[in-house]
Amino acid sequence: MSDHASDLPLSEDDHPNLLAKLSETTQAAELIEDIQNLHPADFADQFEQLSNEQRDAFIDANAELISPDILAELEDEVVEDILPRLPSGQIVEALTELDNDDATQIFEEMEAEQREKILEGLEPEDRANLEASLAFDDETIGRLMQREFVAAPPFWTVGDTIDHMRATGENLPDLFFNIWVVDTRFHPIGYIPVSVLMRSPRETQLSGLMNDQIFTIDQSMDQEEAAYIFEKYHLISAPVLDSDGRIKGIMTADDIIDIIQDENKEDMLALAGVSDAGVTDTALTTVRARAPWLLLNLATAIMASIVIAFFDYTIDRFVQLAILMPIVASMGGNAGTQALAVAVRSLAERDLTPQNAWRAIRREVLAGLINGLIFAIVLALIAYIWFGNRDIAIVAFIAMIINHFFAGLAGISIPLLLKRAGLDPAVSSSVFVTTVTDVIGFLAFLGFAALMLV
Amino acid sequence: MSDHASDLPLSEDDHPNLLAKLSETTQAAELIEDIQNLHPADFADQFEQLSNEQRDAFIDANAELISPDILAELEDEVVEDILPRLPSGQIVEALTELDNDDATQIFEEMEAEQREKILEGLEPEDRANLEASLAFDDETIGRLMQREFVAAPPFWTVGDTIDHMRATGENLPDLFFNIWVVDTRFHPIGYIPVSVLMRSPRETQLSGLMNDQIFTIDQSMDQEEAAYIFEKYHLISAPVLDSDGRIKGIMTADDIIDIIQDENKEDMLALAGVSDAGVTDTALTTVRARAPWLLLNLATAIMASIVIAFFDYTIDRFVQLAILMPIVASMGGNAGTQALAVAVRSLAERDLTPQNAWRAIRREVLAGLINGLIFAIVLALIAYIWFGNRDIAIVAFIAMIINHFFAGLAGISIPLLLKRAGLDPAVSSSVFVTTVTDVIGFLAFLGFAALMLV
Numbered sequence: 001m002s003d004h005a006s007d008l009p010l011s012e013d014d015h016p017n018l019l020a021k022l023s024e025t026t027q028a029a030e031l032i033e034d035i036q037n038l039h040p041a042d043f044a045d046q047f048e049q050l051s052n053e054q055r056d057a058f059i060d061a062n063a064e065l066i067s068p069d070i071l072a073e074l075e076d077e078v079v080e081d082i083l084p085r086l087p088s089g090q091i092v093e094a095l096t097e098l099d100n101d102d103a104t105q106i107f108e109e110m111e112a113e114q115r116e117k118i119l120e121g122l123e124p125e126d127r128a129n130l131e132a133s134l135a136f137d138d139e140t141i142g143r144l145m146q147r148e149f150v151a152a153p154p155f156w157t158v159g160d161t162i163d164h165m166r167a168t169g170e171n172l173p174d175l176f177f178n179i180w181v182v183d184t185r186f187h188p189i190g191y192i193p194v195s196v197l198m199r200s201p202r203e204t205q206l207s208g209l210m211n212d213q214i215f216t217i218d219q220s221m222d223q224e225e226a227a228y229i230f231e232k233y234h235l236i237s238a239p240v241l242d243s244d245g246r247i248k249g250i251m252t253a254d255d256i257i258d259i260i261q262d263e264n265k266e267d268m269l270a271l272a273g274v275s276d277a278g279v280t281d282t283a284l285t286t287v288r289a290r291a292p293w294l295l296l297n298l299a300t301a302i303m304a305s306i307v308i309a310f311f312d313y314t315i316d317r318f319v320q321l322a323i324l325m326p327i328v329a330s331m332g333g334n335a336g337t338q339a340l341a342v343a344v345r346s347l348a349e350r351d352l353t354p355q356n357a358w359r360a361i362r363r364e365v366l367a368g369l370i371n372g373l374i375f376a377i378v379l380a381l382i383a384y385i386w387f388g389n390r391d392i393a394i395v396a397f398i399a400m401i402i403n404h405f406f407a408g409l410a411g412i413s414i415p416l417l418l419k420r421a422g423l424d425p426a427v428s429s430s431v432f433v434t435t436v437t438d439v440i441g442f443l444a445f446l447g448f449a450a451l452m453l454v
Numbered sequence: 455m456s457d458h459a460s461d462l463p464l465s466e467d468d469h470p471n472l473l474a475k476l477s478e479t480t481q482a483a484e485l486i487e488d489i490q491n492l493h494p495a496d497f498a499d500q501f502e503q504l505s506n507e508q509r510d511a512f513i514d515a516n517a518e519l520i521s522p523d524i525l526a527e528l529e530d531e532v533v534e535d536i537l538p539r540l541p542s543g544q545i546v547e548a549l550t551e552l553d554n555d556d557a558t559q560i561f562e563e564m565e566a567e568q569r570e571k572i573l574e575g576l577e578p579e580d581r582a583n584l585e586a587s588l589a590f591d592d593e594t595i596g597r598l599m600q601r602e603f604v605a606a607p608p609f610w611t612v613g614d615t616i617d618h619m620r621a622t623g624e625n626l627p628d629l630f631f632n633i634w635v636v637d638t639r640f641h642p643i644g645y646i647p648v649s650v651l652m653r654s655p656r657e658t659q660l661s662g663l664m665n666d667q668i669f670t671i672d673q674s675m676d677q678e679e680a681a682y683i684f685e686k687y688h689l690i691s692a693p694v695l696d697s698d699g700r701i702k703g704i705m706t707a708d709d710i711i712d713i714i715q716d717e718n719k720e721d722m723l724a725l726a727g728v729s730d731a732g733v734t735d736t737a738l739t740t741v742r743a744r745a746p747w748l749l750l751n752l753a754t755a756i757m758a759s760i761v762i763a764f765f766d767y768t769i770d771r772f773v774q775l776a777i778l779m780p781i782v783a784s785m786g787g788n789a790g791t792q793a794l795a796v797a798v799r800s801l802a803e804r805d806l807t808p809q810n811a812w813r814a815i816r817r818e819v820l821a822g823l824i825n826g827l828i829f830a831i832v833l834a835l836i837a838y839i840w841f842g843n844r845d846i847a848i849v850a851f852i853a854m855i856i857n858h859f860f861a862g863l864a865g866i867s868i869p870l871l872l873k874r875a876g877l878d879p880a881v882s883s884s885v886f887v888t889t890v891t892d893v894i895g896f897l898a899f900l901g902f903a904a905l906m907l908v
Binding site: 017039041045048049051162165166172173174175176177193194195196197198199200201213230231232233234235236252253254256257258260261264265267268269271272273274277278279281282283284286287290291293294295297298301302304305308309312315316319320322323324325326327329330331334335337338340341342344345346349350351352353355356359362363364366367370371374375378379382434438442 | 649706718722738744776784791803818
């Protein structure tokens with residue numbers, strides 16, 4: 001079977017959800033065969049598209065169709081939802097059959113009570129591997145790595161290595177890309193890509209063939225850090241070491257792709273003030289994920305309103321100020337958000353470092369002043385034409401420049417300060433930035449108005 | 455040499471920039487040796503950290519230190535800047551030595567005039583490969599793929615294949631992870647991971663060993679589409695086909711990681727209204743990348759101000775309205791941005807599809823109403839305590855619910871509509887959403903105020 005990638009469902013209309021159809025059909029047998037022929041990733045996609053009711057009905061009728069591979073493909077939140085409904089035997093089978101990293105991710109989603117029961121059903125070795133992974137913090141490499149890998153001593157020849165692999169067969173991982181050459185203490189001292197090993201003469205010693213520029217990952221390392229190393233050095237796999245430098249497992253590029261997508265999603269949602277989002281969210285989980293940020297925003301919006309309230313006398317005399325002031329605040333907020341997004345992204349890509357931070361700050365402040373000047377001129381002209389009042393035009397002009405200056409400054413320096421304090425620069429920085437631009441925008445505009453007009 | 459990943463520069467203070475030091479030292483010879491020992495990716499990182507003046511000075515003095523591998527590691531914008539300063543011979547050497555995909559990316563950054571000169575210096579084969587890649591659109595797989603790969607017919611044995619690879623040696627790519635099994639017309643019919651091939655008995659036929667569930671990429675496919683396939687099916691490499699289904703090259707997971715990072719950066723910056731950003735941006739390029747969005751924002755902010763101007767009589771009588779109205783608009787803007795970010799991300803991950811779009815819209819609208827109700831109560835209480843005016847509190851209450859409702863609706867439906875129209879849902883959607891929440895916010899708040907208070 002050749003799955004042409006161009007045949008992938010781009011519009012679900014052309015590709016009906018087989019799982020959804022199952023509850024509606026009278027000829028289930030044929031449909032079930034089609035469902036079993038789905039790639040586990042496609043099954044998982046279709047399953048995630050079901051409504052909560054459809055999903056529960058599907059499991060009640062056809063739990064056995066959810067194979068271990070499918071369980072590994074489902075998103076964590078979906079796994080968490082369905083685990084209590086699956087028979088214990090099926091879960092034990094899945095955890096036994098799957099690679100250690102996938103098994104760990106599934107096990108994590110269980111309630112304590114179910115965990116006990118499942119652990120009892122596992123073979124001692126699988127149980128030990130699971131417990132070893134769970135000893136590491138969430139989002140660290142110790143949790144995520146594969147514990148199966150292929151290592152060989154430097155004095156072996158290519159022939160020795162290939163013969164050994166043919167002999168051990170079953171106990172090797174299905175797929176591997178590098179042979180790790182290790183010393184007697186299991187410290188990696190080099191690696192040989194399988195494609196190189198295979199076409200080298202049988203009598204060559206591994207020590208003469210290996211590449212000793214080897215990039216390693218610590219098992220206590222945060223997943224984001226590991227992803228950065230893979231990205232920077234274009235790695236396909238890398239050995240994971242314990243604190244003594246001994247090789248304990250490996251990470252591969254396909255797992256890193258998942259990590260990168262998670263981290264990017266986290267950053268993007270954090271910038272917009274959302275703590276979490278998933279395909280199975282209900283209105284209530286959505287409210288829970290967003291209300292805290294809205295509350296914070298309400299607090300800062302009230303601060304801005306207090307600034308406005310200081311100048312109620314001025315506004316009372318010149319109602320045009322109430323009309324123009326949101327423009328100043330909005331432009332500053334936008335300019336600040338632009339600078340912020342660039343800074344957060346540059347920090348994530350490590351393009352923005354202590355070494356060039358001052359240059360970036362100078363650039364943002366200068367760009368803010370230039371954009372401020374451009375739009376100050378435009379707004380001043382509009383204000384003059386609209387209200388025929390030269391003083392209001394001048395006030396708008398000054399306030400725009402001041403607010404764009406602070407927008408640039410806040411947009412770059414707030415994420416830098418959060419980073420320096422060891423915090424995530426994406427989280428909460430946009431609230432701080434818009435607070436600055438709202439408060440400064442209203443203060444500058446109404447303050448100068450009070451000075452010039454009253 | 456074992457590069458411990460934990461030794462990577464997290465703070466540049468601990469890891470001085472060797473390139474920057476070169477112009478300051480009197481003992482250049484030793485420093486140059488250290489520089490030559492840098493991994494090309496580290497050299498590139500340090501080079502990108504230099505100011506424009508430092509960079510130019512470095513090239514004038516030490517252009518020869520920029521090896522082909524380093525050129526491949528540098529960001530496009532940096533390559534574009536330095537190519538005119540490099541000797542033609544050095545560029546020709548780099549394009550000859552590098553893999554086709556890297557060579558294409560460097561060649562793209564050249565001016566037409568320089569291109570002519572460099573093409574003349576290339577061997578006919580390298581020239582033809584470059585021109586073949588450049589015939590494809592930017593950001594399509596035809597441009598990005600590697601044209602070197604390993605294919606074999608199904609009737610070969612494992613022994614035949616390994617012997618053939620040992621014999622051809624030099625003409626094979628350094629690294630490969632799968633052998634592609636092809637029919638007589640060079641259509642891929644299966645694949646065998648190198649790790650499987652290597653440990654199989656020599657007499658086994660490839661047809662008996664191959665996995666026929668093979669995921670392929672079209673050479674005209676957009677890079678984002680290809681990245682999605684890699685991510686979904688956890689691929690390490692995939693064959694690239696022409697329109698006749700013939701294998702023309704391959705993509706590997708490490709290249710896909712770069713694509714994913716590019717696409718994520720694009721989305722994140724687009725949401726914030728920035729068209730481009732890079733480590734070498736000056737204040738002027740920054741202004742150019744952001745001013746168009748600020749201009750669009752100015753236009754929409756003026757629309758909101760026109761709404762306010764309709765109610766100048768009401769504001770004139772109740773200045774408290776001018777104090778509270780930015781809160782309503784800001785809360786709506788925030789709620790809309792939250793919904794928008796979730797929608798854009800879900801579309802990028804293809805979790806949001808025509809099939810579950812209605813469910814997502816219902817969820818967002820409902821979540822908007824619930825959050826609206828919560829914060830309407832809070833704001834109404836605050837308004838009542840602050841101004842002691844029951845009617846103003848009621849007006850704030852109603853306007854908050856209405857604006858949160860439309861915030862949820864706009865936040866989810868604007869990206870969906872952009873997507874359906876074939877446009878990028880990340881680009882420009884945030885301006886639309888905040889226009890809706892500003893206009894509705896002011897209109898609802900001031901409109902009800904005019905009805906109830908005047």
